[in-house]
Amino acid sequence: MTNLDQFKQAKEAAQIMVRLKDEQIREVLTDLADTMEARTALLLSANKKDLERMDESDPRYDRLMLTAERVEGIATDMRAVANMETPLGEVLDEREMPSRLHLKKVTVPIGVVGVIYEARPNVTFDVFSLCFKSGNVCVLKGGQDAWHSNLAGVGIIRECLASHAISSEVVQLLPPDREAAKDLMQADGYVDMLIPRGSQGLINSVREESKIPVIETGAGIVHTYFDVSGDLEKGKRVVFNAKTRRPSVCNALDCLVIHAERLSDLPEMLAAMAVKDVVVEADEMSYSQLKGHYPDQLLERANEESFGTEFLGFRMAVKTVKSFDEAIAHVTTFSSKHSEAIIAEDEATIARYFNEVDAAAVYANTSTAFTDGAQFGLGAEIGISTQKLHARGPMSLKELTSYKWLIDSDGVTRP
Numbered sequence: 173m174t175n176l177d178q179f180k181q182a183k184e185a186a187q188i189m190v191r192l193k194d195e196q197i198r199e200v201l202t203d204l205a206d207t208m209e210a211r212t213a214l215l216l217s218a219n220k221k222d223l224e225r226m227d228e229s230d231p232r233y234d235r236l237m238l239t240a241e242r243v244e245g246i247a248t249d250m251r252a253v254a255n256m257e258t259p260l261g262e263v264l265d266e267r268e269m270p271s272r273l274h275l276k277k278v279t280v281p282i283g284v285v286g287v288i289y290e291a292r293p294n295v296t297f298d299v300f301s302l303c304f305k306s307g308n309v310c311v312l313k314g315g316q317d318a319w320h321s322n323l324a325g326v327g328i329i330r331e332c333l334a335s336h337a338i339s340s341e342v343v344q345l346l347p348p349d350r351e352a353a354k355d356l357m358q359a360d361g362y363v364d365m366l367i368p369r370g371s372q373g374l375i376n377s378v379r380e381e382s383k384i385p386v387i388e389t390g391a392g393i394v395h396t397y398f399d400v401s402g403d404l405e406k407g408k409r410v411v412f413n414a415k416t417r418r419p420s421v422c423n424a425l426d427c428l429v430i431h432a433e434r435l436s437d438l439p440e441m442l443a444a445m446a447v448k449d450v451v452v453e454a455d456e457m458s459y460s461q462l463k464g465h466y467p468d469q470l471l472e473r474a475n476e477e478s479f480g481t482e483f484l485g486f487r488m489a490v491k492t493v494k495s496f497d498e499a500i501a502h503v504t505t506f507s508s509k510h511s512e513a514i515i516a517e518d519e520a521t522i523a524r525y526f527n528e529v530d531a532a533a534v535y536a537n538t539s540t541a542f543t544d545g546a547q548f549g550l551g552a553e554i555g556i557s558t559q560k561l562h563a564r565g566p567m568s569l570k571e572l573t574s575y576k577w578l579i580d581s582d583g584v585t586r587p
């Protein structure tokens with residue numbers, strides 16, 4: 173079967189999706205959550221084949237890894253999506269016109285949603301469950317590094333669909349190669365929206381080549397600013413979590429921005445980082461403060477590459493600023509508009525940061541690791557948009573819908 177054949181199947185399958193009732197969708201997703209947990213061994217076995225092909229030192233290794241706990245987490249998110257209120261059929265507007273037209277604006281599925289995504293097995297299930305719940309067909313093009321995991325995952329999904337007498341054509345898995353990605357970008361007339369999840373290279377390629385409307389999910393170049401009014405204990409907890417919880421994900425901390433008047437607190441704030449062998453690329457003022465107080469082998473002088481870089485592993489930059497305004501200027505210059513945080517006790521300062529920092533998620537005294545659909549109570553996420561039109565930040569069911577106008581009358585004609 174060619175990629176085009178799959179696109180044609182997907183378009184035809186959209187008609188199946190619009191006829192499904194939410195009760196049926198809930199049953200399928202709940203059953204799928206149970207089934208994937210029952211098939212944990214199969215999923216882990218497939219994932220092991222992928223892991224064996226990636227060096228453990230690769231910063232993307234942890235992201236590729238499935239564990240029984242993570243399978244359980246995926247199933248939990250799937251049940252949450254299953255039990256959410258349907259995003260379809262919501263009346264956004266209703267009006268009676270002088271012309272005696274009765275109009276209703278109601279939410280409907282996008283139709284066929286294509287996703288090009290990173291080597292992260294949970295995404296296969298998250299994308300399917302969100303698309304299925306919102307009445308969309310999904311066309312998946314996952315990372316080649318996760319091929320065995322994705323193949324096993326889609327196999328389980330299709331097995332579950334068949335047991336509910338639903339065509340497996342509502343989920344399409346493309347070959348894990350760049351040709352499939354390129355074909356997907358050209359599948360206008362078959363695929364209604366394309367969501368690329370990945371590096372700037374992917375985003376640029378899709379932006380330049382896609383004939384399909386795109387929602388851009390960009391890399392995360394993430395800052396946390398420790399203000400002169402910051403609480404050190406909160407700063408220690410938040411900065412450590414944002415950097416080390418899962419350093420390869422897009423919401424992980426890349427650069428700590430610290431007010432010069434609080435530099436004396438820097439060694440204590442970063443002490444726990446040394447335990448995780450976090451390499452610090454420090455600017456001149458912070459380097460002088462850390463020298464002798466942070467392991468030499470983990471301390472480097474920042475260079476022009478240090479700021480505006482997304483560090484996928486246990487590495488971060490430190491920038492010293494002499495004022496709040498300088499902090500805002502630095503974050504504004506280097507942010508990828510994904511997630512930004514401030515550690516401060518002064519309410520007015522926090523309010524200014526919330527107002528002046530332009531990002532999808534802006535935090536006060538909180539770890540940026542929370543930029544996640546499930547953490548935001550959205551069930552799961554199909555990606556984190558770093559653009560502003562249609563969708564921004566963690567995207568879930570609402571962002572997978574469009575709307576149509578329904579108009580009726582008693583035979584009214586236009587004069």
Ligand SMILES: NC(=O)C1=CN([C@@H]2O[C@H](COP(=O)(O)OP(=O)(O)OC[C@H]3O[C@@H](n4cnc5c(N)ncnc54)[C@H](OP(=O)(O)O)[C@@H]3O)[C@@H](O)[C@H]2O)C=CC1
Pocket residue numbers: 232288289290291313314315316317348349350353354369370371372373374377389390391392420421422482484554555556557558
């Ligand atoms: N905001 C968000 O929701 C997300 C952000 N990210 C960010 O992206 C960073 C990089 O992740 P990474 O896994 O390296 O992403 P990559 O961009 O390397 O890979 C993501 C997917 O895109 C494909 N791809 C990459 N470049 C191209 C291209 N030029 N043309 C066509 N397809 C392409 C890959 O295929 P192949 O497997 O063949 O390389 C893969 O399927 C992450 O660290 C994270 O910061 C990642 C995911 C989600």
Ligand SMILES: N[C@@H](CCC(=O)OP(=O)(O)O)C(=O)O
Pocket residue numbers: 235290292420421422423541542543544545553556
């Ligand atoms: N919301 C996700 C991060 C988004 C995402 O998938 O990005 P990435 O892990 O870089 O592929 C999480 O909190 O793990």
